[in-house]
Amino acid sequence: MIYSYLLLLLAILLTGTSQVLMKIGSVKYGKGKFPVLRTYLNIPTLIAYSLFLVITVLSVIVLRDIPLKVFYAISSLNFLVVTAFSFWLLHEKIDRNMILALALIVLGVLVFNYSL
Numbered sequence: 001m002i003y004s005y006l007l008l009l010l011a012i013l014l015t016g017t018s019q020v021l022m023k024i025g026s027v028k029y030g031k032g033k034f035p036v037l038r039t040y041l042n043i044p045t046l047i048a049y050s051l052f053l054v055i056t057v058l059s060v061i062v063l064r065d066i067p068l069k070v071f072y073a074i075s076s077l078n079f080l081v082v083t084a085f086s087f088w089l090l091h092e093k094i095d096r097n098m099i100l101a102l103a104l105i106v107l108g109v110l111v112f113n114y115s116l
Helices: 004-030 037-042 041-061 068-075 080-089 096-112
Strands: none
Touching: 004 037, 004 041, 004 068, 004 080, 068 096, 080 096
């Protein structure tokens, strides 16, 4: 059971990584000649697609041991990871509304899991 939670944590971290890679690929390569093809067919975006495939496999493995409602409650922490990675790697600004939203997500996960 703990193994499944560790795999779920790995899936959450990989989701954050893949979403940041997707943004890097679309911003950096989405200009110039043939912008649609360049947006979807570049190294960061292709790596992100590959990570999404790995995440899907991990999710199926995790769902064998963790109830679906717990899986989705914990998976909502993806928003926290993506925001942290965007701030750290892409130097995006985090405003007060984002912090409030993230706090509500974390509070919701804590309340939901405590009530189980």
